[in-house]
Amino acid sequence: MRFISDTDLILNADGSVYHLNLLPGDIADTIILVGDPERVPQVSRHFDTIDLKKGKREFITHTGVMRGKRLSVVSTGIGTDNIDIVLNELDALVNIDLDTRMVKGELNQLNLIRIGTSGAVQADIPIDSLLVSSAAIGLDSLMHYYKRETSAADEELLAAFSKSLNGSGSVLPYFAAGSRELISILGNGFKQGITITAPGFYAPQGRSVRVASAVPQFFEVINQFEYKGQRITNLEMETAGIYGMAAVLGHRAISFNVILANRATNVFSRTPAETMERFIGEVLDRVVEYT
Numbered sequence: 001m002r003f004i005s006d007t008d009l010i011l012n013a014d015g016s017v018y019h020l021n022l023l024p025g026d027i028a029d030t031i032i033l034v035g036d037p038e039r040v041p042q043v044s045r046h047f048d049t050i051d052l053k054k055g056k057r058e059f060i061t062h063t064g065v066m067r068g069k070r071l072s073v074v075s076t077g078i079g080t081d082n083i084d085i086v087l088n089e090l091d092a093l094v095n096i097d098l099d100t101r102m103v104k105g106e107l108n109q110l111n112l113i114r115i116g117t118s119g120a121v122q123a124d125i126p127i128d129s130l131l132v133s134s135a136a137i138g139l140d141s142l143m144h145y146y147k148r149e150t151s152a153a154d155e156e157l158l159a160a161f162s163k164s165l166n167g168s169g170s171v172l173p174y175f176a177a178g179s180r181e182l183i184s185i186l187g188n189g190f191k192q193g194i195t196i197t198a199p200g201f202y203a204p205q206g207r208s209v210r211v212a213s214a215v216p217q218f219f220e221v222i223n224q225f226e227y228k229g230q231r232i233t234n235l236e237m238e239t240a241g242i243y244g245m246a247a248v249l250g251h252r253a254i255s256f257n258v259i260l261a262n263r264a265t266n267v268f269s270r271t272p273a274e275t276m277e278r279f280i281g282e283v284l285d286r287v288v289e290y291t
């Protein structure tokens with residue numbers, strides 16, 4: 001088995017992983033991932049006990065127990081560059097012996113459940129609704145750096161999308177599916193669709209403020225793309241990285257999108273905090289009951 005060097009996996013003086021500042025045992029095997037660090041206490045206030053609070057930079061973790069189920073909530077900050085860090089370090093906490101720096105003989109599988117905000121791209125997806133990402137297309141480049149296997153069907157969809165987005169070839173997208181098992185257990189009854197994970201909030205999501213977009217028709221392509229009955233439903237900034245990294249590391253992931261904006265109708269929620277609060281409660285109820 002391969003020894004993992006001091007610079008491949010950096011540990012702090014107390015033995016904790018470099019960015020998350022966590023030790024093995026600090027996390028549960030079911031983890032809620034949120035972008036905004038301020039959403040961490042909004043989730044953990046539903047726990048009956050909070051046994052651990054740690055953090056560094058934007059990566060805040062609370063671990064506790066809700067109705068007998070041990071849960072962690074971890075903030076990732078914004079973007080898939082942070083997802084690379086969070087998923088690798090969470091995996092290291094459960095699958096690498098940090099004393100010997102060897103991969104464990106028996107691997108552990110985490111349940112990773114994202115609750116994030118998002119913008120819908122279809123007029124029929126209401127603001128203040130919850131949507132599950134069946135899969136995601138990453139317009140960032142994270143998963144191009146990892147060896148991975150993809151199915152022929154996924155590659156076909158991706159090729160069709162890539163062709164319609166950029167004849168010029170300036171964007172190299174990747175496709176990553178969520179855990180079918182988690183989606184059928186936890187996502188039952190919610191609208192589902194393909195999420196676009198963008199490497200930014202403004203031009204990379206088709207927004208125009210002062211500088212013109214270099215990818216013409218970005219929004220129209222995303223809004224009109226259809227492949228064998230599948231369509232793109234929403235835009236955000238982490239899900240493709242979470243789905244891609246969870247798959248290569250052997251974990252299960254599902255992403256819940258709290259729809260605060262509708263980009264097709266240009267309407268933004270008037271009650272973003274209340275909507276988030278309601279769906280945190282709903283998702284946690286399902287997580288506690290079914291995982």
Ligand SMILES: O=P(O)(O)O[C@H]1O[C@H](CO)[C@@H](O)[C@H]1O
Nearest residue numbers: 035036078116117236237238
């Ligand atoms: O609400 P969170 O989880 O941060 O997610 C969304 O909000 C941020 C942009 O405002 C991006 O991180 C996007 O993915």
Ligand SMILES: O=c1cc[nH]c(=O)[nH]1
Nearest residue numbers: 117118119236237261
């Ligand atoms: O439009 C939106 C709303 C929330 N988060 C995003 O990334 N985009």
